[in-house]
Amino acid sequence: MTTANLSRSETAARSAAVTVGDYRVELDLSGAPDQRRAGFPTTTTVEFTAATDRTWLDFLGLSVESVTVNGVEVEVDYDGARIGLSGLAASNVVVVRGTGAYSRSGEGLHRFLDPVDGATYLYTQYEPADARRVFACFEQPDMKAPFTFTVTAPAGWEVLSNRPAAVTEADGANQRVEFSPTLPISTYITVIAAGPYHRVESVWARGELTIPLGVYCRASLARYLDADTVLEVTKQGLDFFAEQFDYPYPWGKYDQIFVPEYNLGAMENPGLVTFTEAYVFRGAATAAQYEGRANTILHEMAHMWFGDLVTMVWWDDLWLKESFADYMGALASAEATEWTDAWVAFANRRKAWAYLQDQLPTTHPIVADITDLEAAKLNFDGITYAKGASVLKQLVAYVGRAEFFTGVRRYFRAHAFGNTTLADLLTELSADSGRDLADWARAWLQTTGVSTLTLTDGEIVQTDPRPHRLAVGLYDFDSAGDLVLRERTELDIADERTPVTLAPAALRLLNDGDLTYAKVRLDPDSLATVETSLDRVTDPLARGLIWSALWNAVRDGELAADRYLRMARAFAPAETNMALLTAVLANAAFTIGHYLPAPARDTWRADWLESCWTTLHSAEPGSGAQLAWARASAAAASVDGHRADDIRALLAGKTPAGLALDPDLRWSLWTALAATGHASAADLAAPLEHDDTASGRTAHLRALAARPQPQVKAEAWDAALGDTTLSNDHLDAIIDGFRAGGRRDLIERYDDAYFAALRAVWEQRSIEIARRIVVGLFPAANTLDAVDRWLAANPEAPRALLRLVIEQRDHLARDLRVRARI
Structure with a gap:
């Protein structure tokens, strides 16, 4: 284990011996606008008590210039990740002066140069460490x-x-801004942003509480920022959570900033939430996109209580914040905003992520065993988020909604500004529900896997019983020919087989209403x-559950891929729920690329492009559906060129009426x-001239790397593996372009080089960049031999790297199994 990694055991020992009082x-x-400057001066003064004479501070920087302990400058003990401290007293003041590095990977302090106006923008992203x-x-x-x-x-920047x-002082070309002290928070949710950001202000008030609101983005994106819509959802969410949690919003202000080259959807820094710029729509957007953004806004807002106010002790209990935020985001969307069908998207998209993750050999309990930071980094997954949220939805039904929220309110008051574990939450929920939740926790939080439910011969049959x-x-x-609910029966099941008496019906839908977490078969x-x-x-929720059942059956090889595609081709054009339509279009394209053998794949590529193109031209002008089919047409045309002239x-x-060709x-x-x-x-240079923006340059890189020429693929490969100056977004673009078109004949020659490079990539690149390379360049081969040889030869490889390779192997193995059943 390198010193940059941190283990659960050593950090537990450190917190047992050290109590932090204050940071400055x-x-x-x-100097940030000078792109030649790699780093920035950083000084930390930390006060703490210690029951040991030795400990360490964590720092991943360019250098440490000096360390002062209790007023005495000491020899610098720095290995590139840890600053050793010795000779400590009961009470200590340590001052560290160092140089931090500007980031291009989205980790730490990210620096971005806007090609539109030459402005520099900074923001931080810290989770997990x-x-x-x-x-x-x-x-x-x-x-x-x-x-x-x-x-x-620099003067004139937003800081x-x-x-x-609290204090802002001008000093010629620069300004010095000192902020009010925070309440007690964890390091990973502190935040800084600086640059000539565009600002929109508002305010939210409830009783005697008044909260200033701010929405920020780059100046060159200001014309696209629909701040009023963002603020409307924000105020609806603050109203909703104030009512449900009965704990005043504690962080003083609520700013939200959209930042470039962001690795996540968003991050819940109290008082300054960061979001990906993808949520600033440069052109038309579907209802599903607006709904997704609203859900993210509310997800991050829920974190102000779940995660920020009350925080897990260690990353094992990451679910204590992420599962709750995922559940609360959907609940608040459905009950406080115009997105009353939010549970449809949750059932069809979020749970699909959970079902996928839970069938991998690397799946883990919701309450996971996270031994170190590398493992924590990879645990921001479908189990922690979507499965956990699904289980919480079931828990609310189990204990009662009123009892659930009463327990949650007690939890906040008992542990405000502190740290908790699973046991702390269950204590509060059990007290108000009157239920002993230990058995429930064992069944749902401390196990792995997803049950499959089938209705057959008067019984509900359950695999992996729960x-x-x-x-x-x-x-x-x-009478109108619509399929409508005639009767609904609720019941509890726990065994492998449960007798059930049901009247005949045209459609019998298990898990109607999406009450539990399970795959269902029709x-x-x-x-x-x-x-x-x-x-x-x-009913859109019923349709969503049906589409989910069909998709899971395809992935499991129990429903023929071409049968699913025929249903997608027949029924997707009539789908009115944009979240469902978007999911079906994506799943159909994935099915063609992954689950069909070569001859059928070529046929369906052409057929699917034709279906998308035809529906694009018949869709309602200016509708979200028209936009969705235009995007689907573009995706289908990337693997079949017969519509190139069109x-x-x-x-x-020559566009269909109502279709706006936005830059994306x-x-x-x-x-x-x-x-x-x-x-x-040369063709691709012209659109770049018209869209010489950050997004345009990234898209241009992707398109250049997509060209089906051996030399182009060689250059893309070399850049992805060797160019350490690439930003996170540019790396993704080059990898996407390298893989574009499904041309295995052009890229299979790199399979051996991929496996030869894995260990060096993991050792030499940051975990975020390494993850993108490991996952993005994994060979979509026709056999598993190469990956199995690598795994056999590298049993001692870092666990996080092994997890990624094992997961990609499993995805490939599933592809091969499903293809073989056609």
Whole structure:
């Protein structure tokens, strides 16, 4: 284990011996606009008590210039990750002066140069342990403390942190901003942003509490920022959580900032939430995109209580914040905003992520065994988020909603500004529900795997038995020919077989209402009904559950891939719920690329492109559906070139009525042409001239790397593996381009080089960049031999690297199994 990694055992020993009193962090970012400067001065003053004479501070920087312990400058003991401290007293003041590195990977202090106006933008991203890239600290969630940040930055910049500015002093070309001290928080949710950000202000008030609101983005994106919509959702969420949690919002202000080249959807820094710029829509957006953004806003807002106010002791209990935020985001969307169908997207998209993750050999309990930071980094997954949220939804039904929220309120008050474990939460929920939740926790939080439910011969048959509260919906055709709910039966099951008496019906839907976490199968009669009449199911949640059942059956090899594709082709054009339509279009494309053998794949590529193209031209002008089908057409055209002339005509202005060719859609179409050999480097230069923005440059890199030429692929490979100056977004673009078009004949020659490079990539690159390379370049081979040889030869490889390779192997193995069943 390198010293950059931190283990659970050593951090537990450190927090048992050291109690932090206060941090003061001074950052000099005045030189940030000079791109030649690799680093910035950083000074940390930390006060703490110690029951040991030795400990360490974490710091991943360029250098440490000096360390002072209790007023005495000591010899610097720094190995590149840890600053050793010795000769400690009972009470201590340590001052560390060092140089931090500006980041291009989205970890630590990320620096971005806007090609539109030459402006420099900075923001931080720390979870799970990258605050140490900016200042020396005790980098673990259970060592909370107040922080006072002071930032020197160019005059005229917005300078932001968790708290409002207390003092701002001008000094010629620069300004010095000192922020009010935070309340006790963990290092990973401290935050700094600086640059000429565009600002929109508002306010939210409830009773005597008044909270200033701010929305920020880069100046060159200001014309696209729909701040009023963002603020409307924000205020709806604050109203909702104030009512449900009955604990006043504690962080003083609520700023939200959209930042470039972001690794995540968002991050819950109290008082300054960071979001990906992908949520600033540069053109038309579907209802599913607006709904997804609203859900993310509310997810991060829930963290102000779940995660920020009350924080897990260690990353084992990451679910204590992420599962709750995922559940609360959907609940608040459905009950407080216009997105009343939010549970439809949750059932069909979020749970699909959970089902996928839970069937991997690397799956883990919701309450996971996280031994170190590398493992923690990879545990921000479908189990921790979506499975945990699904289980919480079931728990609310089990204990009662009123009792659940009463327990949650007690939990906040008992542990405010502290750290907790599973036992602390169960204590509060059990007290108000009157239920002993130990058995429930063992069944759902401390096990792995997903049950499959099948209705057959008067029984519900369950694989991997667990206790479920579920409903069975009986659907029949009404006089208008629609499939509507006639009868609904709720029951508890726990065994492998549960007798159930149900009347005949055209469609019998297990888990109607999506009460539990389980894959369901449609019985043969219900499948036959769905195959001819799925578009007649009027309830969107029921349709979502049916689409989910069909998709899981395809992935498990129990429903023929071409049968699923015929249903997608027949019924997707009539789908009115944009979240469902988006998911079905993506799943159909994935099915063609992964689950069909080569001859059928080529046929379906052409057929699917034709279906998408036809539906694009018949869709309602200006609708979200039209936009979704345009995007699907671009994706389909990237692996089949027979519509290349028509796409060129579309790009030249021959568009269906109502379709706006925004920059992102145009780039998708150009990339499709490039990937099928119908666009040269000269062709791709013209759209870059019209969209010489950050997004445009990234898309241009992707399109260039997509061209189906051996030399192009060689250059892309060399850049992905060897160019350490690439930003995270540019690396992704080159990897995506390298893989574009599905041209195994051009890239299979790199399979051996991929496995030869894995260990060096993991050792030499940051974990975020290494993860993108390991996953993005994994060979989609026709056999598992090469990966099995690597695994056999590298049993001692870092566990996090092994996990990624094992997961990619499993995805490939599933592809091969499903193809073999056709």
